[in-house]
Structures are given as C-alpha cells and as structure tokens.
Amino acid sequence: MNLKAVGIKNIRFPVKLRVKAGGHQETVASINLRVNLPRRFRQNCVPIFLGVLKKYQNDISVEIFPELLRDVKEELQAESARLEMTFPYFIEKKAPVTKTPGLMEYTCRFTGATGGTCDDLIMSIWVPTTTLCPCSKEISDYGAHNQRAEINLNVKFKNFIWVEDLITTVEQSASCEVFSLLKRPDEKYVTETAYENPMFVEDAVRKVAESASSHPDILWFSAGVESFESIHKHSAYAYVVSDTMR
Amino acid sequence: MNLKAVGIKNIRFPVKLRVKAGGHQETVASINLRVNLPRRFRQNCVPIFLGVLKKYQNDISVEIFPELLRDVKEELQAESARLEMTFPYFIEKKAPVTKTPGLMEYTCRFTGATGGTCDDLIMSIWVPTTTLCPCSKEISDYGAHNQRAEINLNVKFKNFIWVEDLITTVEQSASCEVFSLLKRPDEKYVTETAYENPMFVEDAVRKVAESASSHPDILWFSAGVESFESIHKHSAYAYVVSDTMR
Amino acid sequence: MNLKAVGIKNIRFPVKLRVKAGGHQETVASINLRVNLPRRFRQNCVPIFLGVLKKYQNDISVEIFPELLRDVKEELQAESARLEMTFPYFIEKKAPVTKTPGLMEYTCRFTGATGGTCDDLIMSIWVPTTTLCPCSKEISDYGAHNQRAEINLNVKFKNFIWVEDLITTVEQSASCEVFSLLKRPDEKYVTETAYENPMFVEDAVRKVAESASSHPDILWFSAGVESFESIHKHSAYAYVVSDTMR
Amino acid sequence: MNLKAVGIKNIRFPVKLRVKAGGHQETVASINLRVNLPRRFRQNCVPIFLGVLKKYQNDISVEIFPELLRDVKEELQAESARLEMTFPYFIEKKAPVTKTPGLMEYTCRFTGATGGTCDDLIMSIWVPTTTLCPCSKEISDYGAHNQRAEINLNVKFKNFIWVEDLITTVEQSASCEVFSLLKRPDEKYVTETAYENPMFVEDAVRKVAESASSHPDILWFSAGVESFESIHKHSAYAYVVSDTMR
Numbered sequence: 001m002n003l004k005a006v007g008i009k010n011i012r013f014p015v016k017l018r019v020k021a022g023g024h025q026e027t028v029a030s031i032n033l034r035v036n037l038p039r040r041f042r043q044n045c046v047p048i049f050l051g052v053l054k055k056y057q058n059d060i061s062v063e064i065f066p067e068l069l070r071d072v073k074e075e076l077q078a079e080s081a082r083l084e085m086t087f088p089y090f091i092e093k094k095a096p097v098t099k100t101p102g103l104m105e106y107t108c109r110f111t112g113a114t115g116g117t118c119d120d121l122i123m124s125i126w127v128p129t130t131t132l133c134p135c136s137k138e139i140s141d142y143g144a145h146n147q148r149a150e151i152n153l154n155v156k157f158k159n160f161i162w163v164e165d166l167i168t169t170v171e172q173s174a175s176c177e178v179f180s181l182l183k184r185p186d187e188k189y190v191t192e193t194a195y196e197n198p199m200f201v202e203d204a205v206r207k208v209a210e211s212a213s214s215h216p217d218i219l220w221f222s223a224g225v226e227s228f229e230s231i232h233k234h235s236a237y238a239y240v241v242s243d244t245m246r
Numbered sequence: 247m248n249l250k251a252v253g254i255k256n257i258r259f260p261v262k263l264r265v266k267a268g269g270h271q272e273t274v275a276s277i278n279l280r281v282n283l284p285r286r287f288r289q290n291c292v293p294i295f296l297g298v299l300k301k302y303q304n305d306i307s308v309e310i311f312p313e314l315l316r317d318v319k320e321e322l323q324a325e326s327a328r329l330e331m332t333f334p335y336f337i338e339k340k341a342p343v344t345k346t347p348g349l350m351e352y353t354c355r356f357t358g359a360t361g362g363t364c365d366d367l368i369m370s371i372w373v374p375t376t377t378l379c380p381c382s383k384e385i386s387d388y389g390a391h392n393q394r395a396e397i398n399l400n401v402k403f404k405n406f407i408w409v410e411d412l413i414t415t416v417e418q419s420a421s422c423e424v425f426s427l428l429k430r431p432d433e434k435y436v437t438e439t440a441y442e443n444p445m446f447v448e449d450a451v452r453k454v455a456e457s458a459s460s461h462p463d464i465l466w467f468s469a470g471v472e473s474f475e476s477i478h479k480h481s482a483y484a485y486v487v488s489d490t491m492r
Numbered sequence: 493m494n495l496k497a498v499g500i501k502n503i504r505f506p507v508k509l510r511v512k513a514g515g516h517q518e519t520v521a522s523i524n525l526r527v528n529l530p531r532r533f534r535q536n537c538v539p540i541f542l543g544v545l546k547k548y549q550n551d552i553s554v555e556i557f558p559e560l561l562r563d564v565k566e567e568l569q570a571e572s573a574r575l576e577m578t579f580p581y582f583i584e585k586k587a588p589v590t591k592t593p594g595l596m597e598y599t600c601r602f603t604g605a606t607g608g609t610c611d612d613l614i615m616s617i618w619v620p621t622t623t624l625c626p627c628s629k630e631i632s633d634y635g636a637h638n639q640r641a642e643i644n645l646n647v648k649f650k651n652f653i654w655v656e657d658l659i660t661t662v663e664q665s666a667s668c669e670v671f672s673l674l675k676r677p678d679e680k681y682v683t684e685t686a687y688e689n690p691m692f693v694e695d696a697v698r699k700v701a702e703s704a705s706s707h708p709d710i711l712w713f714s715a716g717v718e719s720f721e722s723i724h725k726h727s728a729y730a731y732v733v734s735d736t737m738r
Numbered sequence: 739m740n741l742k743a744v745g746i747k748n749i750r751f752p753v754k755l756r757v758k759a760g761g762h763q764e765t766v767a768s769i770n771l772r773v774n775l776p777r778r779f780r781q782n783c784v785p786i787f788l789g790v791l792k793k794y795q796n797d798i799s800v801e802i803f804p805e806l807l808r809d810v811k812e813e814l815q816a817e818s819a820r821l822e823m824t825f826p827y828f829i830e831k832k833a834p835v836t837k838t839p840g841l842m843e844y845t846c847r848f849t850g851a852t853g854g855t856c857d858d859l860i861m862s863i864w865v866p867t868t869t870l871c872p873c874s875k876e877i878s879d880y881g882a883h884n885q886r887a888e889i890n891l892n893v894k895f896k897n898f899i900w901v902e903d904l905i906t907t908v909e910q911s912a913s914c915e916v917f918s919l920l921k922r923p924d925e926k927y928v929t930e931t932a933y934e935n936p937m938f939v940e941d942a943v944r945k946v947a948e949s950a951s952s953h954p955d956i957l958w959f960s961a962g963v964e965s966f967e968s969i970h971k972h973s974a975y976a977y978v979v980s981d982t983m984r
Contacts (some may be wrong), residue, residue, distance in 0.1 A: 004452075009480060009485045014764070046918075050919060130723060139683075139733060140683040140684050143683050145638060145673045146635075146638060176723070178723060180784075180788070187627065187723070192633060195635030234255060234257045237252065238248045259595065379925075388880075388933050389930060429539065438872045477929075478920075479886075479918065692744075694742070732742045
C-alpha cells in the first residue's frame with residue numbers, strides 16, 4: 001500500500017573522485033542511503049552497504065554511480081535503493097586578469113535511484129557567484145548594491161557531463177564570478193564586470209535555464225538562485241524547473 | 247514552458263498562534279515565500295507581502311492559512327503562491343508518574359500553496375522521542391541501547407486537526423515519550439517503558455503510519471523517523487509515504 | 493585543583509523581555525547553564541533551575557539577570573553559576589527616506605556569572621549591516637563591491653544600557669544600515685550612502701570600538717565584524733577587545 | 739591600547755595529514771586566520787597566506803604547525819598570528835568482538851598562536867561515545883537510558899602526541915566506545931559494556947581529566963562532555979579545565 005524505506009543518514013566516508021583533467025581528487029562525502037528491503041535482511045544493512053562502498057571508494061564518478069547502485073541493491077536484496085552522496089569539490093581557477101591560480105570550493109551531489117517507479121540519476125552543484133541589483137543601479141547616482149548569491153543546478157542527462165563543465169556554465173550566468181584569489185587588477189575587473197551586468201535573481205535563474213535547455217546532453221533540470229541581500233537580512237530567491245523530460 | 251517562481255527566504259517574524267486550550271501563544275516564525283507573478287510587480291513584493299502578513303500576525307492557525315494565502319496571491323497579483331512558516335511551539339506536558347508539569351518544545355510547519363497544478367495545505371511536526379533497539383535487547387544479558395529519535399509527520403487533512411493532537415499521536419508511536427522534567431519515579435517509568443517497548447525505526451514509522459491511516463480527517467501523510475544511534479556516529483532512518491489521496 | 497562544572501545545554505524557553513519603549517516582547521530563548529555544585533545535589537538540577545526560570549520568565553531584562561543568577565545559585569546550593577540566554581529580538585525600524593516601518597530581527601545574548609573568580613554580566617548583540625570595499629571603489633571606474641556584514645558587540649557596563657541603544661550605535665558604524673523594508677527612494681538612499689562610506693572590516697570594527705570606548709557606561713567590550721564577501725566564498729574578519737576594565 | 743586583529747574566516751582547503759601508522763591522509767580543512775599587522779600590508783593578506791599554506795599543504799601535522807605559523811607571520815610582516823585548522827579525520831577501528839574493521843570519523847583541530855602575550859599550540863578532538871545513566875540503572879527494574887555523548891578534549895603538550903593516541907584515551911573514558919560497524923556479537927558486547935559502566939557526564943569528564951593529568955606530555959587541558967539525553971530534548975553537560983600549566 002505505502003512506499004516504505006529504511007536507511008542510514010549522515011555516514012561520512014573518504015572517496016576519490018575522477019577529475020576532468022585526469023587522475024583523482026580525494027574528498028570527504030556525506031552519504032544517505034534508503035532501501036526497500038525484506039525485514040529479515042535489515043540487520044546487516046550497514047556492514048553490507050559499507051562493504052560495497054569500499055569497493056568503489058577509490059574511483060567515484062557519476063558514470064559509475066548506476067553500477068554502484070545496482071551492486072548495493074543486489075547485495076542488500078532490496079527492491080529499490082536510493083543513494084545520495086554530497087561532497088566538497090576543489091577546482092583550480094585563475095584570476096580573471098592576472099591569471100593568479102587559486103583553489104575554489106564547490107559543493108556537489110550525486111543522487112541515484114534504482115527500481116520502484118523511477119530510475120533517476122541527478123547531478124547537483126552549488127556555486128557561489130555575485131549578483132548586482134539592476135533597480136539599485138538604475139535609481140542611484142552612483143554605486144549599486146551587490147552580494148554573494150548561491151546558484152544551485154540539478155540535472156538529469158543522457159550523455160555523461162563533467163561537474164567541471166556544469167560549474168563553468170553556471171558561473172557565467174550571474175553578474176560576475178567569484179574567485180578565491182584576486183589581485184588589484186582582478187578586483188577592478190570583477191567590480192566593473194558586475195556593474196556592467198546587473199541581474200535580479202530571476203535574471204540569473206533564467207540564464208541558467210537557457211543554458212541547461214539548450215545543452216544537448218541535459219534531459220531535465222531544476223535551478224535555484226539565493227541572493228544574500230546586502231541591504232536586507234533576508235534572501236531573495238528565484239526558482240525554475242524544466243516542465244518535462246526531453 | 248517552465249515553472250518559474252521568485253520569492254524570499256528566511257524572513258523571521260513574530261506571530262501569535264491559536265492554542266487548543268484557548269488563547270494564543272507568541273512565537274517566532276521563519277518564513278519562505280514563492281510566487282509566480284508578472285515581472286512588473288516584482289519590485290514591491292516584499293513590502294506587500296509583509297503588509298499582508300501583518301494583518302494575520304496576531305491570529306495564525308492552519309485554519310486561516312488558505313485565507314492568508316489567497317490574500318497574498320491577490321495583493322501580489324500572482325498566478326500562484328507557496329508559503330512555508332516554521333516555528334517552535336511549546337506545550338506544557340506532565341511527567342508520567344509525579345505529574346510535574348514542564349514545557350516541551352516541538353518544531354511545527356504550515357505549508358500552503360494556491361493555484362497552479364496543486365492546492366496544498368500541509369501541517370508538519372517534528373517530535374523528539376526515545377527508541378530502544380529490539381536486537382540489542384534480545385541478544386544482551388542485560389540492558390539495551392536506546393537513543394533520542396526524531397519523528398517527522400506531514401499531513402493533508404479534510405477537517406481541521408490541532409497540532410496538539412498530532413503530537414500526542416506521534417509521541418505514542420515510539421519506545422517511550424520524551425519529557426523536559428523528570429523526577430526519580432518518572433525516570434524509572436520512562437526507562438522501564440522503553441525497555442518494554444523495543445522498536446526499530448521502521449517499527450516506529452509503521453506505528454505512525456497506522457495511526458495516520460486510520461485517522462478519519464487525514465487525507466495524505468508522509469512520515470520519517472531518524473534515530474541518533476547511541477552506538478554509532480550515524481543515524482538510522484525509516485520513511486513512509488501514503489500512496490494516494492483518500 | 494581543577495575548575496569543574498556541570499550543566500545543561502540547549503534548553504529552549506519562552507520569555508518576555510522588557511522593551512525600551514515600555515511593555516514586553518515575547519520571544520524564545522536558547523539557554524545554557526553551568527554550575528559548580530556538590531555531587532549530591534546534581535539529580536534535581538534541571539527541575540530546580542526550571543522552577544527558578546519560571547519565576548522570572550515574564551519579566552526578563554539584563555537588569556534582573558544578577559538577581560536571577562543569585563536565585564539559581566542559592567536554590568541549587570552551588571558555589572558558582574554561569575547562565576547564557578540567547579534570543580531573537582525584534583525592533584520596528586523606519587526606512588531612511590519614506591519612513592515606512594518594518595520589523596528588524598537582531599540576535600541578543602545575556603551572559604551572567606556569579607562566584608568563583610569573576611562576577612560577570614555581559615550583553616551581546618549581532619547586527620546585520622552593509623560594508624562597501626574602499627579598495628574596490630578606488631580602483632574601479634564605476635561601482636564597488638559590497639555585502640552583508642555582521643557586527644558583534646559584547647559589553648560589560650556600570651550603568652544599565654538598553655539593547656536598543658547598543659544596536660543603534662553599532663548600526664551607525666558600517667558603510668550603511670540594513671532594513672527589512674525599502675521602497676525605491678530608500679533603496680537609492682542606502683545604495684548611495686554605502687558608496688559614500690566605504691569601509692574595510694577593520695574600519696567598521698574601529699568605529700564600533702571608538703563608540704564603545706567613549707560610552708560613559710561601558711566598562712569593557714569586545715567587537716568583531718564578519719563580512720560575507722560578495723567576490724569571494726570566504727569571509728573577511730576584524731576583531732578588537734578593550735585592554736582593561738575601566 | 740586595544741588588541742586588534744584582522745583575518746579571514748571559513749577558508750576551505752584540501753590538506754594531507756601525517757598519520758601515526760605512516761604516510762598521509764587527505765582531508766578538507768576549514769581555516770580561520772587572525773593577524774595583527776600594519777594597515778599597509780592588508781591588501782595582499784589572502785594571496786600571501788594561501789601561498790604559505792600551499793607550501794605546507796602536503797605534509798600537515800601538529801609538529802610542523804609552529805613553523806607554518808612563523809612563516810605566515812614573517813611573510814605577512816605581522817606582529818602576531820593565530821591560525822585554526824579544523825578537519826574530519828578517519829581512523830580504521832575494529833569491532834570489539836568480531837574485529838570487523840570499519841572507518842570512524844573524528845573532528846580534530848589544531849590551533850596555533852605566535853607573538854603577542856601568549857605562544858599557544860592546542861590540539862583538540864571531538865569523539866563520539868556512549869553514556870549510560872547510573873541513576874536510571876539504579877532505580878529501574880530493568881534497562882537504563884543511554885545515548886550518544888560527544889567528548890571534547892583540548893591539550894597543550896611538551897612533547898609531540900599523536901591525535902590517534904589522544905582519541906584512544908578519550909574513548910576509554912565513557913560508558914562504552916562507538917563504532918561504525920557492529921555485528922551481533924559486537925552489539926551484545928557494547929550493550930553489556932555500557933550497562934556495566936554507568937556514567938554521568940561528570941564521571942566521564944573526570945575520567946578524561948585523570949588521564950590527561952597523569953599524561954607525562956600534557957601541560958594543560960580542558961575537556962567537555964555533552965550527552966544528547968535520550969529521555970530529554972536538551973543535553974547534559976560537564977566541563978573541566980586544568981588550573982595551571984605544569
């Protein structure tokens with residue numbers, strides 16, 4: 001009658017992730033697992049799951065996620081399984097003018113489900129950016145309020161996409177990108193770039209949606225932009241979800 | 247083509263809630279709002295919303311939520327609106343033996359949506375309880391590991407239900423209830439009661455589901471139990487969702 | 493030999509706070525208590541403490557805090573007691589040009605200690621503000637990056653000071669104040685005001701320190717400013733502590 | 739007159755930590771830095787600091803922390819510097835009976851300060867354990883409430899101590915240790931061990947204090963135990979700090 005699941009929450013596990021540039025990056029994942037399984041198998045759920053995880057630990061990527069999930073499902077004799085793996089991911093990024101390299105941290109999540117009514121694989125990223133308010137710019141004699149804004153993008157895809165490429169797409173959808181290291185010429189550049197590209201949160205989310213809609217490998221997406229307003233204590237927020245699978 | 251919304255996140259606002267015993271309780275709500283609205287109205291979104299909120303601030307209950315939402319939608323000339331209000335709620339609860347009164351805090355949320363494809367009103371509660379592990383009890387010569395476990399219940403209903411009544415139902419679904427004040431005879435009672443009622447998280451969630459399924463006024467529900475295992479660093483988790491609206 | 497204490501953490505309790513304008517404001521406090529007490533009294537620590545708290549619940553202010561603490565200490569037969577009460581506090585604040593009223597939320601904390609080596613009473617506030625980067629303004633042809641910045645001020649005092657007055661002082665120490673409601677003329681005002689008052693975090697903390705140093709009723713203070721940089725993912729931070737009690 | 743500092747908060751950085759068993763472990767650190775420095779050097783603070791960090795990134799240990807700090811101080815031409823590095827640390831730990839290996843996660847922090855009035859190096863750990871209530875056991879005909887309890891230990895030392903050894907000491911100070919993987923004989927063992935070793939939070943903190951006091955290499959320590967009570971919503975807490983440096 002009802003959909004029931006048991007699972008574990010907040011297991012932390014070190015993993016090695018495949019990197020676009022080649023090789024792997026070591027990081028620490030926070031893992032949630034939900035399975036539908038006959039009661040008699042419940043007792044050994046955690047040891048069996050961690051055993052499977054150990055096999056894949058040194059070569060994680062969204063590509064191998066379906067295989068990992070099938071293994072989890074089989075070993076647990078489950079009807080269905082849902083696995084969520086969230087981790088910080090570091091990418092070296094050059095400052096826009098001086099090209100000084102610096103490490104940027106992004107939050108990423110792989111979510112997979114197998115069996116039951118759906119067969120999902122979702123890749124999610126959270127990317128810090130800057131938004132500069134168009135209204136503030138328009139009505140003020142000088143300046144314009146701007147702030148850090150976090151863009152979240154979730155996608156289902158038909159061909160493999162690198163996290164690195166999704167991040168690049170999202171970073172180009174706000175008033176300006178965010179960097180970890182900026183020298184003076186860089187700071188001038190990001191200040192002026194943001195001022196030249198004023199955007200409300202709904203402008204940024206629309207731009208993300210346009211990129212995702214026209215991407216040949218993306219089947220479905222949802223996106224949200226949260227702007228930590230510099231003139232308020234609350235956040236401005238915009239959200240979009242693609243209507244159908246393509 | 248796509249469903250789009252803008253909104254505000256994390257507005258905090260003092261509100262007075264209707265209490266079952268009569269009168270009101272003052273508390274502090276965290277509010278999220280999402281609306282679909284023509285772009286030209288965006289600028290005044292926050293002042294208009296806060297103006298509507300102020301009208302209802304002194305008499306909030308799940309009963310008036312649809313009216314509040316209609317007002318928000320109309321004043322903002324939105325096609326649809328979705329409002330989420332989360333707040334701490336205090337109930338005086340007597341210790342089980344000595345009947346010493348003490349204040350218990352519960353987290354509650356009202357979620358309402360109007361227009362678009364759905365017309366939802368969901369009442370959510372998060373209730374602290376105790377679970378005692380049946381396996382640990384069975385295999386051990388003495389004792390059994392137990393821990394705090396949080397039960398979340400979300401319901402759609404056809405007739406008004408008091409938060410207080412939902413909480414009572416949930417508190418009777420675990421190994422034992424949790425209290426803010428316990429004297430020695432009370433502590434003996436809760437220790438022995440938990441030992442007499444061993445439950446895995448899936449047993450607790452099944453009991454919540456049975457109560458919700460048989461409740462004449464509940465149309466739909468989902469429930470989750472998270473147990474902060476005393477013998478592990480991770481949580482055990484069980485989840486159930488009713489398959490259809492009744 | 494060693495300083496030892498036992499206590500409770502994260503008790504939540506509704507309280508009524510004295511308001512400068514007269515009357516009281518209802519809010520929800522998060523409370524930590526630490527006491528040094530003979531072991532035999534430990535068992536009833538929580539019921540006794542909550543009993544004392546109940547007596548004061550309807551008229552809390554920093555003025556009555558020493559009395560509340562003495563009561564806690566006596567009733568618990570403790571050598572010393574340390575009590576920390578943190579709560580959201582709402583103040584109606586008018587927009588700078590249109591004077592539209594809106595509710596601002598601030599976090600406040602009262603900390604008291606009695607006995608042992610010190611006899612402290614500290615009032616703390618966390619206030620959202622805006623900072624605009626002087627360097628960014630100087631080197632850019634137009635615009636300047638700015639962001640929300642949180643200012644924390646902690647004071648010991650010789651005469652009673654209202655929370656409301658401390659907040660006003662702190663709000664005047666950043667590039668611009670933050671508001672909950674802004675109409676177009678107000679938004680123009682805050683944008684231009686921030687642009688006219690560029691400040692690094694260390695400029696803001698120095699201004700807070702100057703106000704606190706010259707306040708006749710403040711004996712000691714510490715202050716910190718954390719700026720959630722709009723061009724980075726990390727925060728800039730500045731800190732100052734007064735060297736001696738006056 | 740006043741002690742002033744500027745800095746950065748919440749920089750995240752991948753680091754390799756020296757491991758007692760040999761080799762290194764890759765993890766992700768959250769870093770806070772505070773420095774006292776002439777205003778003219780402020781602008782390049784972040785690039786210079788991250789440059790120094792990069793030099794040490796692949797071989798971090800509490801042993802090299804003073805050198806890292808001296809380098810930071812010199813490169814920034816600061817009068818003093820204070821650096822805090824917090825990270826998750828994984829240790830393979832065998833189940834108590836079946837010896838099944840499993841990965842345990844601990845939170846660790848290195849804090850260093852150089853110059854100014856103090857010259858500190860503090861190593862901190864947060865370790866999950868189980869506490870079982872002595873009162874509950876004594877008054878109940880069967881069972882006893884127990885729960886996860888987190889023990890924090892902070893030490894200054896005269897000779898290098900491995901994080902691994904500090905963790906072992908702390909794990910032996912509660913009613914029972916916590917594991918990531920337990921088979922049935924292991925679960926029986928931890929249940930009965932906790933029942934045989936009932937402890938209030940003050941008993942656990944006293945045991946930690948005794949071990950730290952008698953450790954030949956520990957100069958100073960503070961310790962806290964927070965027990966997430968299974969019968970309450972609040973935590974019980976005990977704290978101890980060594981009175982003097984030895």
